[in-house]
Each structure stands twice: as C-alpha cells, then as structure tokens.
Amino acid sequence: MSKLIYFVTEDRYITLSPGNSYIENIFLEDELLGNALASLGYRYKRVSWRNRSINWENLEFVLIRTTWDYFDHFEEFNQWLQRLPPKACMNPKELISWNTDKHYLLDLAQKGIQIIPSTIIPKQHPNPLSQWVTELKYEHIIIKPTIAGAARLTYRLQAKQIKAFDLEFAKLNAQEDFILQPFVSSVTNFGELSLMVLGGKCTHAVQKKAKEGDFRVQDDFGGTVHHFTLTTELVELAEMVINLIQPEPLYGRVDILRNDTDQWMVSEVELIEPELWFRTAPSMVKYLAMAIHTHIQDHYENHSSP
Template sequence: MKIYDVVILTDARYLEDSDTNAYKHNVFYEDLLVQNALKAEGLNVIRLAWDDSEFNWNSTKAVLFRTTWDYFNRFHEFSKWLKAVSKETLLLNSEYIIRWNIDKHYLLDLKKKGIHITESHFIEPGTETNLSELHKQLNWQETVLKPCVSGGGRHTYKLNADNLTAHEAIFSELIKEEALMLQPFQHNIVSEGELSLMVFNGEYSHAVLKKAKSGDFRVQDDFGGSVHIYTPTEAEIDFAIKAVKACTELPIYARVDIFTDNEGLIALAELELIEPELWFRNELKAATVFAKHITLRLN
C-alpha cells in the first residue's frame, strides 16, 4: 500500500483543470500551488475528492481540507464521512474545529472571548415566529438572513419592510429544518467592501479586499464580486490574529473576514476554518509559507 504524507481535499467538480471556466481553473490552480509547495518540502502529496470511495484514508498521514465546496449541500453525508475519516488520519483542520466552525453559533463563543462580531440574532429550528415579528421585536429596519450552516451565499437574503412578505414562505420552510441567523444590514460592506486576512498557525500571511458588484451586497465572486490585493493596518492584523487565537484550538489555517460595522468598529463577519478560498494566486509566496507550517505540524 502506497503511503502519502498529505491528501489535498477538493470536491469532484474541481478535480480537473478547465480552459473555458475561469472559476474552475482558479480552484485547480490554487490547489496546485499548495500541492507543489508541499512537494517542495519533500512531502508525498495527492489531490482527491473528499468522497472518493476507493481511497484508503489510513494510507495518508494527513488530509488537508481545501476546496470541499459541496459539503454544505451534502451535510449529512459529509458529517458521516468526517466522523469516519477522523479515526483514520490527521485532519487539517481537526474534526473538532471543523464541526465547531461549520455552525455559525461559533460567533457567540468568540463574542464571549472579547471578539467584536456582527450583531446577530439566532433563530432555532422549529421556532414559531415570522420575519415581520422578528423585525418588530429587534427593531431592525434592514437585515440579512442566512442559514447557520451554509456557504457560497446559499439562502442569503437582504430584507426590509418592502420585501418581508415575499420572503415569509421561504423563511417558514427553512426554519422547519435548520437554524437561521438574522443580522442588521451593514452598509459599509457595500460602500467599502469586506477584508479577508489569511492567518497560518496564528501568523498573519496576506490579505485581500472583496467588493460587491454594483447593486448587490454579496461580495462572493459567485455573485459578481471582485477581489483586490490589500495591505491591512496593524489594527486589522491584530484583530485577525486575536480572533484566531480565541479558538479553543489553534487552527493551521484561517481566513478572517472583517469589516467596519455601522458603528465604525472593526467587526468579525466570519472566521473560516474549513475550506476557505485563500487567494494564493494573489500572493504566490504564501503557498510556500503555508506548506512550511503544515510540514512543521506533521513533524
């Protein structure tokens, strides 16, 4: 049986490069940068879909979650696989931190440790309420609704008095099955954008600025958002590192998404510890730094 040092995890859609689809090419290219950097460290590396049924997961020292971007649409299947594979090999990041980070209730844990988060109201499955009642209760005029387990902008809606009624049906269906969160709409994300700071093993690496396209509020490139190289301030770097170190376990990699909130304060939007896009293509040397941290973790 061939033994590997690291398996880089993706999902089946991104196993092959594409000459015609820029999105797929970027996924493949960034994973390739990581793979080549790990090989340069002398590691034996392979890239596979996380649901590869033929691979023997105890034949690798570690698996690195990179672009497993279908997990939230197949969460039950992914959860079972995650439990099983965690008994076979080392997970980067760990099963514990992945499960903690999958559910956005983790934001409350960080808040308790002094990390300033987006003001958030959580609605648990089966709660008998509606959007109109929630907005009156919270006295929020413009909000964003999203699932607590999600990604890529799935079921993310901007709400106000003019469209609450139109979204009541989808809210009613979603809350039967999953927890949701409601947050005040953050105007600075539209005007200034959202920052993503990459932190490897507690050390700042690089950053990008994500901006929504005109007329939208979502910064993801899935919805036409753009990405720009960005040099963060010391305060922004300090915030990102503190957010990562507030985790009960230090992750090998993290993407810290921050913005200036409606009160003018640096706030945490998301702490991405599972499979975040890390924009190695914008900072090529970061893949080398990342690989060195992984090598140290394995030794």
C-alpha cells in the same frame, strides 16, 4: 519516500476545465501550495471527499481544500469527517465540526470578539420573522441558514419587505436553523476584507467587493477580489481572533466588515475549506507549507514516543 498529503476537493473540481477561470484558479492555488510542500519533501494528491474508493480511515495526512459543496450534503460530509483518523486533518476535526454551523459566531462573541450582531432562529420556531425583526428593532436585515456557504438561501430584506416574507421564511425555517443579522451597509461600497492566518501569522489580505446593485461579494455573483495591504491593526485583529480559538487552527481566514461607527466586526471565520487567495500573494504560500511541515513533524514525534 516523501510523505503524501491528500488535498481534498469535491467532484466538480477534480478535472481541470481549460477556459473555466474558477476551476483554473483552484488548480493554480493547489499547485502553488503543492510546489511549496515539494520543496520540503512532500507529495500531494487531489481527491474528492466523495470518492468511495479511498480508505479514508488509513490516511495519514489530509488537507481539506475546496469541499465547497459540503453544506449541500451535510450529513454525508459529517460521516466522512468522522471516518478520518483523529490526527489526519491539518485543522483538528473538532474545529471543523464546530465551524460548519454559524452558531460558532456566538461562541466568538462570548470570548469578547466583536461580531456582526447575530440572533439564531431555531428550526421550526413559531414566531414569524417579522416579530423577530420588530423585537430587535432592525430596519434592514440579512437572513441565512446557519449551515450554508456561497450565499445559499441568503436574503437581504428591508422593513417594507419583511412582513410579506413571513410565509416564505416559515417554510424555510421548517427545514433548518437560521441566523438573523442587521444589514451592514459598508458591504455595498467598501466590501469585505479577508485576512489569512497561516501558522498563527497573518500573512496577507484581500478586499472582496460586490458588483454594483448587489450585496454578495462572492465571485459566484459577480463579486471581485483585490489585493489589500495589511495594517498593524488588521494583523493584530486577525491573529487575536485565531489565537482565541482552541485548539488553535493551523490555518484559517478571518472575514471582517466595518460597522456604522467605523469599527471592524467579524462576519465569518473560515476553518474548514477557506479560499486563501495565494494567487494574489504567491510568496505567502510558504507560511502554510511550513506550518504543515511543522505539524507533521510534531505528529511523527508524538507517534514515535514510547
């Protein structure tokens, strides 16, 4: 019998909603990957990570796909993650835990990766936001939680707005850590690039653009996505970033922005449930399917050794 891989999503995306392009795209991406895996002898089943009827401890192969609500139920998600067998996840569990908190950006910087300058404001810090900004000499900022996604509680503030935001920020910071970054102006004209790395190889890229008047590139806020032709520079950058992360991810996405001196900076590395945009490059799905196949073969070889 073919091996079964559980594609993990969330409750909102279990049922296909005809006419809802957002959910249709999720199903399309899973179908593309599922078909590629089927050609290698695998089956897949889509399940929600919050499905209490599943005995997660006994699953062999789990691919986290679209658990895009994990930050809304963070403690529950962590408990669920710990229930999975150590080798069940295609990306190692310790990497997934590490990647849930944007503190990881500072770890990347220590490895020599150029990131957007980032300062962590710990939970319940006594200093007002305006003091942090003054000391860092920023004129235009982005402030957001270290555990978040889909632009949750993400604020873009200019110098004249920051002092007035101190009280509101104190209330927010009382609940969780935040990350403070200078605003990168290129996001409003050029946008952000997402570079997909599958089995160690950078396979394809997309350019995400914010709608006019906004800075958020997510399609939740009217952003658009466009195929982007890879260059040697981009391939080398994406593969270098992924190769510096240990244990090395089986798959991931490297998001980058250009700074004012036209240099690339890493804005995010997505290793938990990255959207991989196979619908913009369907033939690239074979790289993830083969990486999963190789991972599973290694898994069985390791378990069959005396």
